Amino acid sequence: MTDGALFRFLDFAVGLSLVCGYVALWRRGLVAIVKALAVQGASVAVVAMLMGIYEGHVQAVVAAGLVLVVKAIVIPRVLVGVIHRTLEYREVEPLVNIPTSLLAGALTTVIAFIAGRHLVALDASPATRGVPVGLAVMLLGFLLLVFRRKAVTQVVGFLMLENGVALVAFLTTAGLPLIVELGGALDLLMAVLVLQVLARRIVRQFGATDLNQLVNLRD
């Protein structure tokens, strides 16, 4: 495959992940949001693979497979499981309504592009051109965390944050040293499992996963 085609794929995958971010911000249905997350995970995996091929790292390809498994398959499954268990399928009324969220999303994306400029500047390869998008995805995840009330949505937000960082990682460095890669993936998985358990406990204690109830600990 020629570099040109490869980069077209790359740009597409990167773009897709950003779109997924917006979708997650736009939809109310939790399942849909998780789906968006899964797609995003897949696109990140694609990016990883393409970068691996481009740089000729076998290790990066392995990493890509890892990412695909963890981010696109396992984690979404877990989350859907949580949704079915808690019987909460909709983000009924988000703290910030959808249009505003989307506007904020646009704003953060702009900031991401501003902040990403000098990262691109370091080497203007077509790969690094995607870095700002990575930042943007990360900030979109952040917005989900701040704007949404359900535990699951928050987890999704956290994972999008993660995806954004992963994107940047792959685009800039075509994969970190393997041990870090593995450790990171493991931590991520553990974190999600922990959160899932905690979500269950929240349901047991509070009846629902509406995080607005979690205001007993305060000053």
Next chain:
Amino acid sequence: MSLTLASWVGALGACAVATIAALALRKPFRVWAVGALSAVGGILGSVSAVSVLAGVQNGTVELPGVLPLAGARFELDPLGAVFVLIAGAVTVAASVYGIGYSGHGLDGRVVQAVFPLFVMSLLLVPAAASVSTLLVSWELMAVTSLVLVAAEHRERPEVREAAWWYGVMTHLSLAAIMVSLLWFAARAGGESFVELRAAADRMPDVVRSSVFLLALTGFGAKAGMVPLHVWLPRAHPEAPSHVSALLSGVMVKLGIYGLLRVGWDLLGGGPAWWGTTVLVLGAVSALFGILHALVADDLKRLLAYSTTENVGLILVGVGAAGIYASGGDRRLAAVAVTASLLHVVNHALFKGLLFLGAGSVLLKSGTRLLDRLGGLARRMPVTTACFGVGSLAIAALPPLNGFASEWLLLKSLVHEVADPPVVVATVMPLAVGVVALTGGLAAATFVKAFGTGFLALPRSSNAEAATEVSASMRFGMVALAMACVGLGLVPNLVVAPLQRSVQALTGLADGPGVEVVGLGMETAGAAGRLAPGVIAVALAIAVAAVTATGWIMKVRRHRRRVAAWACGRTVQTARMEYTSTSFAEPLQRVFDDFLRPELDLDVSHTSESRYYLEAVRFRIGITDAFESRLYRPLVERLRRLGEYARVLQNGSIHLYLGYMLVVVLVVLVLSR
């Protein structure tokens, strides 16, 4: 190892051993061990101080290993020696007194173990020779005294309040001192006092003055200077009495020490307004203190306020010295500062004595309220005699020691400058007025304290039941009383060696302020002379002469006791006596606008007719203006600020994540 050093280190060692003993031994022995060992520490401490004042040799210790990141450095010089001296002297009395006093409830491990540590800190502070050393010793003093103030927290709820006020004010003082000295040290490029001294005149005036003002705040707070005095009338009454003696007699003086050390030794003096500020604050403290002492009905509270007053007088002397020195008249400056230092010593002695006396009364009668005391003169003769001596001394009456220093102070204010600058010409007369008025009011105050507290009829069953205190406590009081008399007769015992300390204050004096002429002392320049010893002799002769005349005229010696004239009533009861409140009433009325007492009078009539009274209840409450108008609102405002601040932590995870998002965005944008 010189005598100075040996005895000073010995003193510290004795205190350390005392602490260990307190932790190790069981009750009856514990109290004895602590008392005895601390007393030994006191004696050794005074020995070291005397040897320095006698010009033997300054003691210097350097311990780079001790005290992480700074290293400890001590030097005992004539200025510090004065304060080590009073620390030692009062400690001897207080700790022996403590043996008897601690018998009842104060014999717990903690209190007994901390007391020697407190003494140790009192010996350390005046000898500290570097910024860090000073600050550490200072904080050691703060924490130990804090524990001791809180010692009786199980008995009275006020103790906890007192402990809090004391803690906060003492930390305020630390903060101010720390900023001041660290700034100074940073400018000097080193933190030993030697380097500071050397660098002082290289610093710009702004820095010098701010360092001075910060030091004044910090040390003033410790000295109980108005308006930073609020902790004093709370902490001193609530502390165990032998501790109060050390607090009031010694610890408070270390504030004066710090001010002198930083202001006129390390900084080497400054413009006239430094002195003026100190003098004015001193004058205010003196008047404020004595007026509140006058109207206080709690004996120990009265003593505490009188401490503020005396500190005020000392500060007046210091301020005057500063003014003179900046005006170039270093001779008068020397006189003024000699007066202050002499008063430091004297006040340590008689205030220590008075607090011990108050402690004896409290122990035996169970109350500190003058309106419930009285009639102790017959029940506690020794205590009464000692307290009487103390009262006359603090009222600055000849031939006791208070008089000598008050006289010197007045002499230094009644100056003979050829043509004085306007500051001097206007400030000094007022200062004289304040000192005089303070003196007069002090006399009234202590007539009230001694008269209503000890004389006439007991006003309550507790006072009725009081008995003389144990031997060890008597020893403590008598020792200090004798010291008061001794220094009253021969002030030169101190005045002469004090001149060395005066020399140490390079910013003030270059020659002795007071010359010693036989029994008398003469302010430099023969401006006036006083020989208290001679006065005493004269008094004795006069008494002898009068009695002799009595014999010659065959006056009957036997006295027949008869009932007093009780306005026609046959029996005279304690209820007819003037209470301390009523005693102070005229003066309180005179200074009404200043004291602003809250009076409430409720009269209940009999049911038959409103012309017949059932009962009349009269209550008068006088609050400390600074506490009620300055500190309480401040604390309240802070508390409300705390309430508002809680919104930041309202429990919403979304808010928390919002903080993070904002921070991340800011970082991203800024590092663009």
Next chain:
Amino acid sequence: MKAIALSIPFLPAVAGVIALSRWRRIASWTGVTAPALVLVGGAVLGLFVAKGEVVEVFDGLVRVDALSAWMILLIGIVALIATTYGVGYMAAEVAQGHTNAKGARIYYALVQGFVAAMLVAVSTDNLGVMWVAVEATTIATAFLVGHRHTRASVEASWKYVVIASVGVTVAFLGTVLVYFASRHGSGATMRWSELVSAAGQLDPGVMRTAVGLLVVGYGTKAGLAPLHTWLPDAHSQAPAPVSALMSGVLVSVAVYAILRVKVISDLTLGPDHLRVLLLIAGVASVLLAGALLLAQTDYKRLLAYSSIEHVGLMAIGAAIGSRLAVAGLLLHMLGHGIAKAVGFCASGDILLASGSTRIADTTALLSRRPATGGAFGLALLALLGFPPFSLFASELAILRAGFAADMGWAASLTAAGLLVVFGAVLVYGQRMLLGRPVTETSWGSDSRATMVVPLAGGLILVAAIGVWMGPLQPLMEAAASVISS
């Protein structure tokens, strides 16, 4: 040496595995021996590296220099206190029915894992591995915070995990960018030592972003305002020994990470870049802690906010960055770690006795519970910075350095903040400790020796260090010179 350095993180890990096994007795005590061994190993290493040597294994997977040794010692001491105390504490928890044998087993295992993760974080040269370890601490402590399955504890752990993970993820981005920069500099590496030596070639633009993100990330873990939000909840809900570990060392480990980053940043971007950031965060933390302590009602939160205050001080020390400041900062880590551990353990005992964390419900402690009450009081005095406790010396050193570095205004502001903290802590401290019990109901017998001895030991140690550091002195100097050369 290499063997010791390598084995140190494994000791707790092994202990943790044993803890999972059935026999509880052994489990609890192996949990104590592991930190003890860590301490010994740390001491040996310390004596070795104090002379400027460095122990390196598996090209930097494990690398112990003076700074690492110092941190290992700190972790060892605090862990020893916490675990020793923990034995009695868990026994009491089980007895009171807050948890069961299984819970206890999990608890012991997780605590060991937590300690192991921290040890890895401080004894590796690889920034990536360090990051993984720090994230691992979050996971290990997640269930410890929620150990009592109460509403509050679940809430606390949720907030803790989400916020901390987000923060650490941000730090990950920073790490990635550092790697990116190194790639275009002297060659791709994540090894701190190599990055330091190659700091000159790193691209300042990228590094500026990277450093900022790293500080934000690890700052979240350290509890620097305004990223501290999870800290009061987590520290107040966790079981006392865990709070002790989190407050005593975890925050310091995060600060350690920041310090490592700082070295690189100072070389690439000059000291001012990070100085501003840390100074703002530090002063903000001190002031915020003061403000929120003013109206505090919960004594465990009180301790938590005091942690924020002390982290603020550490940040200020780091910002000043002079030799003296860094030495003070390290000493402060040690002093605060031990004192705070003692404080939290004592508070745990108070909680066991009174069943409430509200200050209003726990009064006259000195009368009701002399031993732990006294320990609590002394710990508070230590945390307020009274001599002879070492915190006074370290605070003094930091402020001194501040004035010496012409940051007098910051130092003065800090002093003011400390004054507020002092007043607040003192008012609640005296409310809790002093006075005589209103109801004469005693809270049963005083707690058992294994719960008192470690506290006493800790206090004595802090006091001793405050007077004379002895063999620790050279190690501290060496560690300081690692950061501020």
Next chain:
Amino acid sequence: MTAAAIAIGLLQVLALVAIAPVVTGVMRTTRARLEGRFGPSPLQPWRDLRKLLRKERLITEQTSWIFGVAPLLLVASTLVVVAVIPSVATTTLLVDSVDLIGVIYLLLLGTVVLALAAIDTGTAFGGMGSSRGMTIAALAEPAALLAIFAVSLRAGSSSLSTIVEGALADPAGLASPETLLAFGAVAVVTLAEAGRLPVDNPSTHLELTMIHEAMVLEYAGPDLALVEFASSLRLTLFFGLIGTLFLPWGIATTDNIAAMAVGVVAWLVKVLALAVGVAAVEVGLAKLRLFRVPELLAAAFILSFLAVIVSFFLR
């Protein structure tokens, strides 16, 4: 100190002791005459004292030793002051050991001792008297000391002999405004300290008005004699002091007999003149309400303060 000096000193003391009761007598007589009564002879006070000394010693129950010692100390302290102040000659027994400030504090000592004794009786009157007495003493202090400040400024010393000699050196200085102001102050202070109208009325025994009398109400016989003696001694002392400070003429600076004789005469004239004058003024005065007295003393303070300021700025 030469024998002559000692002799002169003793002479002055004895002279003052001898004349003191007479001065009181003279004042009473003058007052009586001006009120149109014949009045007792000026020597009456001496007779009273003799009578009192013969009486039995009655002493109130439940008083402590303080009550008994007080009169002795009161007289003794006053006598010491007597031995300080130059009356006939500038050299006195203690003039080199005690200065003006010392004098003020010695007098205060007497006041305090008496106040304590009064409280010791435990009666309402005693307490009232000592409370009021101390109030006035306290408030008189600043005025007195500042007046001394003013006076001593001229001579550059607070030692009495120096002051007097300085005054004799330039009599013109005596006419200066500061001296006049100081004189006013001292005059008021004298009335207050010696318990004369309008501050206190020595001849009243009306419960609510008396101050000094209330303090000594419980004394009888020899003790009362001492107290009475002391108070007249004080009064004379003040007259002597005013005389010496503000009209120093005639006082003996050398120790030859002639000078002495002149000195004695001059001094007698001054003292008696002052006594008669004060008595004459008192006839026309009513006693002030207790709470108006502070105003009077404040005025005195202002006077002396002005005296000081003036002497600074008119130098």
